[in-house]
Amino acid sequence: MARTSGPETRDRLIRAAEELFAAQGVHGAQLRDIVARAGQANPSAVQYHFGSRAGLVDAVMAGRQVRTEDVLAPLLAAAPDDTHALVGALVTAEASELGTDRGRRCLRISAQLSHESGVRTCTPHPTLAGTGYWRLIGRIADRLAADGLPEPLLLERLDLALTVVGAAMADRARQYLDGSEPLTGEALFLADLVETTTALLRAAQPEQAHLLPRKDLS
Structure with a gap:
């Protein structure tokens, strides 16, 4: 998997979250699915870049x-x-x-x-x-x-x-x-x-x- 910069990874996670939060709900979407949709291998990518689900929602x-x-x-x-x-x-x-x-x-x-x-x-x-x-x-x-x-x-x-x-x-x-x-x-x-x-x-x-x-x- 190609390496991406911090800002690019954040943007991918945000765009993936937009898709899944809209389709499955802010509290229904699984963070692991957002990480996978964003093409990230690290299962803790959301926590690393945003701190929490709430931080991702705010972003x-x-x-x-x-x-x-x-x-x-x-x-x-x-x-x-x-x-x-x-x-x-x-x-x-x-x-x-x-x-x-x-x-x-x-x-x-x-x-x-x-x-x-x-x-x-x-x-x-x-x-x-x-x-x-x-x-x-x-x-x-x-x-x-x-x-x-x-x-x-x-x-x-x-x-x-x-x-x-x-x-x-x-x-x-x-x-x-x-x-x-x-x-x-x-x-x-x-x-x-x-x-x-x-x-x-x-x-x-x-x-x-x-x-x-x-x-x-x-």
Whole structure:
């Protein structure tokens, strides 16, 4: 077997992980299968290069985040402080991953990790700290707070909205990967996702007492 450099081996492991995490699940895929798919003889290659399964997952998501950040940056700079516009920027950036098989696999992986973003605790996951994605979440939170939504409900809605967007993108990605025929064209799918997610965030507030003051998501 030909020797490979450290960076090349890392990249092979990441790409193999993308394939198997997407197909078998982040917790279902076996590390030995990822190592074999990457063409590595050392069964401890994942531990050597990433420390653990979690480290490999973070590396996969960090690469995916770099790609979407490039799309999100100009959208975020141009978006007004309006929930609909900000959700539109989020959906557009996420949809950029639908264009390649690699991106589609990463969308399927992201959906499995949607509750690990750190929104509920106002503490970003390390792969999201300092990113445009986290700033976007903070701007949506600020807008919802300005509309009078109290913190506990605001955080739950934000987490749910990200889950909805992630699940919808993952399902569309699955259809593309499987060669299935979606019910709607991509433009209509994305437009409807923006509308339904915005409606979820803007839904009327139910009666609720003894709510805590809002934390800072910035």
